[in-house]
Amino acid sequence: MTTHEGVGINVTVNGESRDAIIDVRETLVDFIRVDLGLTGTHVGCRTGDCGACTVTVDGEVVKSCLALGVSADKAEIRTIEGFAESSEHLSIIQTAFWEEFGFQCGYCLPGMLFCTEELLKKNPDPSEAEIREAIDGNLCRCTGYHGIIRAVRRAAEETSQAQREKDELRDEEVWARPGERVDRALRGRESES
Amino acid sequence: MILDRFEYLRPSNVDEVVTAITTEDEVAIISGGTWVVQQMGQHLRRPKVVVDLSAAGLSGVSTNQDTISIGPSTTYTQLLEAGDTPPFLRKVASGITGGIQIRNAGTIGGSACFAYPPSDAPGALVTLNATMVLRSGDGQRKVAATDFFLDALTTALRPGEFLEEILVPIADTERIFSYQKFRNVTGSTPIVTAGCIASEDGLAKRVVIGGAATTPVVVDLAGDESEDEIADLTRSLISHPWSDALANANYRRHTAGTMATRAVRAVREQIEGEER
Ligand SMILES: Cc1cc2nc3c(=O)[nH]c(=O)nc-3n(C[C@H](O)[C@H](O)[C@H](O)COP(=O)(O)OP(=O)(O)OC[C@H]3O[C@@H](n4cnc5c(N)ncnc54)[C@H](O)[C@@H]3O)c2cc1C
Ligand code: FES
Numbered sequence A: 001m002t003t004h005e006g007v008g009i010n011v012t013v014n015g016e017s018r019d020a021i022i023d024v025r026e027t028l029v030d031f032i033r034v035d036l037g038l039t040g041t042h043v044g045c046r047t048g049d050c051g052a053c054t055v056t057v058d059g060e061v062v063k064s065c066l067a068l069g070v071s072a073d074k075a076e077i078r079t080i081e082g083f084a085e086s087s088e089h090l091s092i093i094q095t096a097f098w099e100e101f102g103f104q105c106g107y108c109l110p111g112m113l114f115c116t117e118e119l120l121k122k123n124p125d126p127s128e129a130e131i132r133e134a135i136d137g138n139l140c141r142c143t144g145y146h147g148i149i150r151a152v153r154r155a156a157e158e159t160s161q162a163q164r165e166k167d168e169l170r171d172e173e174v175w176a177r178p179g180e181r182v183d184r185a186l187r188g189r190e191s192e193s
Numbered sequence B: 001m002i003l004d005r006f007e008y009l010r011p012s013n014v015d016e017v018v019t020a021i022t023t024e025d026e027v028a029i030i031s032g033g034t035w036v037v038q039q040m041g042q043h044l045r046r047p048k049v050v051v052d053l054s055a056a057g058l059s060g061v062s063t064n065q066d067t068i069s070i071g072p073s074t075t076y077t078q079l080l081e082a083g084d085t086p087p088f089l090r091k092v093a094s095g096i097t098g099g100i101q102i103r104n105a106g107t108i109g110g111s112a113c114f115a116y117p118p119s120d121a122p123g124a125l126v127t128l129n130a131t132m133v134l135r136s137g138d139g140q141r142k143v144a145a146t147d148f149f150l151d152a153l154t155t156a157l158r159p160g161e162f163l164e165e166i167l168v169p170i171a172d173t174e175r176i177f178s179y180q181k182f183r184n185v186t187g188s189t190p191i192v193t194a195g196c197i198a199s200e201d202g203l204a205k206r207v208v209i210g211g212a213a214t215t216p217v218v219v220d221l222a223g224d225e226s227e228d229e230i231a232d233l234t235r236s237l238i239s240h241p242w243s244d245a246l247a248n249a250n251y252r253r254h255t256a257g258t259m260a261t262r263a264v265r266a267v268r269e270q271i272e273g274e275e276r
């Protein structure tokens, strides 16, 4: 059970198995950003207050600045890079954030997105108070939160809608939709500029 | 990156934990890590050995006859989800701030062992009449929660000893209770907490104040005091006040009186509601 610095670990990151030699002094967020090069996980405070470093470890939403990287040996990690269902299509939650102006710079998105996902898993129809409670471990310096709350509401509605349609229709048809909407939104923004 | 070098150990059972922490070197135990990892990052804590409890099987809530056993590494989320969690403790866990992420990582035992005066756990465990089971190479010893918290950031734990289990008597967990917490904004650290569980004869006879003093303060009552008497008595019992950047000692002492009356009022109202 003894390990010194420079130990070999194996983690599954966004579905991919990765071997790494890690200095035991590295926090999980540094391991993810520096060693794995996944810089979508941000650092805002290193005191557990801002939520920008949020990832999931074995399915649990956590702040990765408060854990040692070596503790994640053999764990399954999801970062914001693995949030979308595929690299072409944003997820329903991401699309809702896009459409409702739920972000500006995007620094806070790791915490906002993972907490929204966790909320909707447990509560598909959250009230505004429940949404505020679910995101309250995350600080956003840009939006003033109103857009975020609208985005979570919209994500809830669209997740339920997708579920209803999924129950009725064939799977592929439904799951293509949010991505198509993003493509449209992206095209719209390009043509504006 | 943490500056100082250390040896990292992840024991897989309680005996291995004992072996790992039995050393002359400075040890830091990691339960959820939400305090200790940031302290190491800020060089406030420079252990030579870091012992990670995550694989040691120290989480979970279970009932054995007349006691509820709580593993020290049980997270707030696990407390909220476990069927055997005392309702009072579930209420406490639901109010922990820092978001889903902190409730998923922070543990009841980590908070108890850190003994930070404004934290929820110290006062909550004293309210529940909990017993702390401490384990070392010399075996086990049991310490009442009231005797576990010795001073701010100081517990009865000796070098080479760790918190193995928290025991809560069931009898206390089934009665009417109230947990009142004052904080500056919803998301901030508690300033003062007040916990009250009705006595066996159905009265509000014991209030436990957290955050106002360096350790939880027990306010024993006859049960028929007026609210002013409760507030005055509570304030008079804060002999070692806690003071920090969020609130000074006078403010905390005053607030303690107010929160004690609120806790008693809430219990009395529920009792009256039941009698009606
Ligand atoms: C943003 C944020 C918000 C927070 N909000 C709250 C709040 O609302 N209320 C509140 O009370 N707290 C709050 N906290 C404080 C804290 O994170 C929690 O109280 C948490 O429960 C601490 O537990 P842990 O397991 O993470 O502790 P760790 O960091 O793992 O451990 C804390 C200390 O206890 C020691 N230790 C741990 N387990 C044992 C053991 N079994 N035996 C001996 N020693 C042990 C460690 O060595 C360390 O010194 C907050 C923290 C953050 C970052
Ligand atoms: S960097 Fe981890 S919570 Fe801010």
Ligand code: FES
Pocket (backbone or CB within 6 Å): A102, A103, A104, A105, A106, A107, A108, A109, A139, A140, A141, A142, A143
């Ligand atoms: S979008 Fe910039 S911090 Fe939230």
